[in-house]
Amino acid sequence: MPKAQETILEINLGALEHNYHYLRSKLKPNTKFLAVVKAFAYGSDAENIALKLQELGVDYFAVAYVREGVALRDAGITKPILVLHPQTINFDTLIERYLEPSIYSPKILNEFLATAKKHGQKNYPVHLKFNTGLNRLGFWENDVEFIAEKLNGRNEIKITSIFSHLAASEDLNEKNFTQKQIETFEKIAQEVDKKLGYAPFRHLLNTSGIINYTNAQYDMVRSGIGLYGYGNEAKVDAELRPVASLKTIISQIHKIEPGETVGYNRAYTSKGYHVTATLPLGHADGIGRQYGNEKTHVSVNGKEAPIIGNVCMDMIMIDITNIDCEEGDEVLIFGPELSATKFAETADTISYEILTGISQRIKRTLIE
Ligand SMILES: *Cc1c(COP(=O)(O)O)cnc(C)c1O
Numbered sequence: 001m002p003k004a005q006e007t008i009l010e011i012n013l014g015a016l017e018h019n020y021h022y023l024r025s026k027l028k029p030n031t032k033f034l035a036v037v038k039a040f041a042y043g044s045d046a047e048n049i050a051l052k053l054q055e056l057g058v059d060y061f062a063v064a065y066v067r068e069g070v071a072l073r074d075a076g077i078t079k080p081i082l083v084l085h086p087q088t089i090n091f092d093t094l095i096e097r098y099l100e101p102s103i104y105s106p107k108i109l110n111e112f113l114a115t116a117k118k119h120g121q122k123n124y125p126v127h128l129k130f131n132t133g134l135n136r137l138g139f140w141e142n143d144v145e146f147i148a149e150k151l152n153g154r155n156e157i158k159i160t161s162i163f164s165h166l167a168a169s170e171d172l173n174e175k176n177f178t179q180k181q182i183e184t185f186e187k188i189a190q191e192v193d194k195k196l197g198y199a200p201f202r203h204l205l206n207t208s209g210i211i212n213y214t215n216a217q218y219d220m221v222r223s224g225i226g227l228y229g230y231g232n233e234a235k236v237d238a239e240l241r242p243v244a245s246l247k248t249i250i251s252q253i254h255k256i257e258p259g260e261t262v263g264y265n266r267a268y269t270s271k272g273y274h275v276t277a278t279l280p281l282g283h284a285d286g287i288g289r290q291y292g293n294e295k296t297h298v299s300v301n302g303k304e305a306p307i308i309g310n311v312c313m314d315m316i317m318i319d320i321t322n323i324d325c326e327e328g329d330e331v332l333i334f335g336p337e338l339s340a341t342k343f344a345e346t347a348d349t350i351s352y353e354i355l356t357g358i359s360q361r362i363k364r365t366l367i368e
Contacts, residue, residue, distance in 0.1 A: 001367065003330045004247040007281045008365045009358055011044050013052050015229055015241035020056050022239055023226050026210050031217050034060035036224030038068060043356040044228065044244045045364040047075035054079055062222060066090035069099040082127055085137065091115040100160065104129040104137040106146060116156035123158035132184040133177065134167040141188050148195035159200040162192050170208035170232035182216045208232045230341055230351040237339065244355060245335025250277040250327050262317050263309030267293055274321045279331055282314045286357035290347040299332040300325050
């Protein structure tokens with residue numbers, strides 16, 4: 001692999017392929033696979049990730065917002081795209097680009113029906129989202145009656161699938177709660193089939209659901225974080241390969257004397273003769289200030305170097321005393337050898353947040 005010469009987010013499509021096959025291996029052959037590529041494919045590169053996954057044969061894609069779906073269509077994605085959290089102002093665009101909305105409330109249902117009618121649509125594919133305990137988005141169990149009555153005698157839309165989302169699929173201490181969510185979903189699904197008079201396909205599981213509750217895979221699963229190489233537990237992480245590596249270089253090296261300070265507000269004071277390196281990335285790139293002040297380290301030529309002082313907008317400083325390195329050398333922020341989960345944990349957060357926060361100004365580089 002060529003060494004980085006500026007800050008780059010390296011995207012390993014071979015790792016993506018590996019993760020896809022691993023997750024698929026947990027499923028029955030007929031279970032459909034939806035790849036969640038919202039938020040720039042978890043901060044990586046939505047277009048190139050989705051094109052690769054389309055080539056690998058995924059059945060469905062999901063994004064959060066309509067704009068994200070439009071970008072995928074522009075990039076040549078022809079598979080169905082579920083929009084998890086569409087806003088009514090974008091319903092015209094959604095229909096024009098043949099994106100499939102998640103319909104999660106009576107208000108959204110009414111407004112989508114009106115838009116579908118205005119566009120002269122028949123059997124437009126939509127997906128009903130039910131709340132089974134996350135209490136975030138979704139119809140309630142007792143909305144099924146209302147939905148069935150609303151759709152009775154109309155054909156602008158067709159309920160393609162029904163789904164729900166687990167609140168704690170990665171937490172086995174919450175097994176009872178999750179089982180209850182599964183049972184509630186099952187009950188809702190049966191009622192939907194009965195009241196609608198046809199059976200939309202069903203989906204419930206995210207990545208940790210695939211790992212911990214395969215019995216509830218229904219007709220499709222929705223995986224995001226697993227595709228990008230993180231499994232919310234060490235055992236699963238060991239089977240997956242991180243897709244994104246954040247790399248940078250040493251811009252400048254300084255030798256500082258005891259008592260000298262480094263960075264804004266003089267947050268770091270040197271206790272001895274130290275050597276520091278300045279790196280070209282900062283909080284505007286997604287490495288927040290919470291990673292500063294020696295809470296977190298990066299890797300320089302295989303050695304740990306703590307981030308010292310306050311993280312700046314476009315720069316961070318690290319301590320490289322006793323590390324054999326020079327200006328221009330590559331520095332690894334996270335990647336296969338330094339997991340994003342571990343990096344995120346130093347600031348009390350999760351892989352999802354550090355990955356999705358990597359700014360669009362950082363260059364994405366694809367490798368196989
Ligand atoms: C983001 C999201 C997913 C993906 O979850 P992972 O834990 O990343 O696999 C699945 N379903 C819904 C509704 C989501 O919002």
